[in-house]
Amino acid sequence: MQTSYVRKEGDMLKLPTDRPVRVGIVGGGQLARMMVLDAARLGLDLTVLAAERDEGSRGVIAVRDGDPNDPQDLQDLADSTDALTLDHELVPLEYWRAIESQGRVLHPGAETLQYTNKIVQRTAFAQAGLPVPxxxxxxxxxxxxxxxxxxxxxxxxxxxxxxxxxxxxxxxxxxxxxxxxxxxxxxxxxxxxxHLPLRDEIAVLVCTSASGERVVYDPVRTIQENGMCAAVHVGEGVLDPAVASEASKIAQRTADLVGSVGILAVEFFVTKDGLTINEIAPRPHNSGHHTIDSCQTSQFENHLRAVVGWPLGSPAMTCKAAAMVNVIGTQAGDPTTRVGRALTTQAKVHVYDKTWRPGRKLGHVTAVANDIDTAEARAERAAQLLMYG
The missing domain is CATH 3.30.1490.20 (ATP-grasp fold, A domain)
Incomplete structure (x- = not known):
């Protein structure tokens, strides 16, 4: 585990201590779903603002119907909660700024959210000396x-x-x-x-609390198919230690630059010339889904802890290797009808309660093992059984 500290006044001082903290999540997809599951254990009082099209969290919490693009719906959520965070970063920046200007606790804040604009991001990162294409x-x-x-x-x-x-x-x-x-x-x-000739793609999750505490998860290898993350591998023998260490350092510099609170995912390309930043995401991320089953503290729990300024949990792995594979909709129909078969692989199955359609991300599986080859084989087998039977 790598831990560092940043100088930042803790927003936790603004939050109540005589009742459960009320956290609002904007967006009701699978990331909100997995945050809800951890929030229930932590005793947080969650409200999820979900558009009619959103699926994922509705199966585990009664959502508040509304539109993240509607300033009044966002304001109403802010008025009824102590802190806001995001399932996705598609909220109009001007609405987020307006709520933050009222002294509300928003993580990520508007300063961080502006960097989801790729032009703003690339320009600022280049000026700061961060490696970009x-x-x-x-x-x-x-x-x-x-x-x-x-x-x-x-x-x-x-x-x-x-x-x-x-x-x-x-x-x-x-x-x-x-x-x-x-x-x-x-x-x-x-x-x-x-179009860069790639040797690898990796990602690093940095979690920074409103109190200033920070933890960094082990860098992972991501496998992309058709522009979508298909699998994640992490653990002993997966990445060159020098590359992983450098990626972790750059990711922390990036988190400092964007003023991140909560999870920040930093995705990298690895080329013959070294590391270059591909994208960032100021929220829990697909590259960290494995942490539910392979780490002492999942990215979802740590994101919530960070948002309210609570002490962060250890990101250390509890196994030697883990593989996560996304479950994508196929012509074979709803994968939830085949969960029982997938469980025979020793993999952990996570379904998102989303309507099946081909090409849609419907869940993921994670397998842990003493070596990455075994973990990968188990996870791939489970995913294939879910997707194709």
Whole structure:
């Protein structure tokens, strides 16, 4: 376990001590669901604001129906709780700022949330000397063509806001393909980056409490398929120790820069030239789902502890190796009908109570073992049984 401290006045001093702390979660997906499960053990009083389209948390808590894009719904949630946090970062920044200006406890705060804009993020990180890929903010076909002339095709074009799990991000091999993304942007800027030859992809979770305490989870290898995280491997023999150590240091510098409170996930590309930051997420993250079953304190519990300024739990692993595999909807139908078979693999099964459809993230499985090969085999087998039978 790595622990450090930052100089920050603790927001916990503003929270009540004579009754359960009331925490509001904006968004009702699977991340909120897993936070709810840990909050119940901690005695926190949770309210989840979920849009009609949100699924995941409804099966474990009575949600408050509302829209995270509606300023009044956000204000009502703030008025009835002591602190707010996020299931997703798609809340309009101006609404988040307005609530924070009232002296409310919001984690992540508006300062951190602004960095979910990829253009703001890339520009600030580059200025701070953090490792980022070559990039350019482009508005026109001429600008894209100029960037391609310097870096070569293919390129990666990204929408500044809202792109995740392969959405809002496109690999383009020609100007004809780039024009599709340009037209969809409807005059809004895009972020252009070269397509990097990758040796690996890794992620680090940094958890910083409102009290100033910090813990860092062991870096993990992430396996991506079609722009979506498919699996995560962590433990002995997974990553080069020097690379893992450097990633942990950069992730902490990143957390300091963005003023993070709660979980901050920092995703990296590993190339022949070393580490470069791909994305950040100021919330619990898919790369940390394994922590429920493989660590002393899950990312979800530590995120909640951090938001209210409570002491953080140890992120140390309780096993030598762990593998997490996402369960994605297939034509074989609802995977919940096959949970019993998947349990024969010794893997832990987590389903999200979401309506089945092909391509949708419906759950995950985690397997722990004395070596990563065994953990990976168990997790892959469980996921295959859930997805295909």
């Amino acid at each position: 070559p990039f350019s903010v482009v508005h026109t076909a001429k600008e894209i063509d100029g960037f391609a002339s310097e870096h070569g095709w293919p390129l990666i074009l990204k929408s500044p806001l809202g792109g995740y799990d392969g959405h809002g991000i496109m690999q383009v091999r020609s100007m004809d393909e780039a024009n599709v993304m340009l037209e969809a942007a409807a005059g809004q800027p895009l972020l252009a980056e070269p």
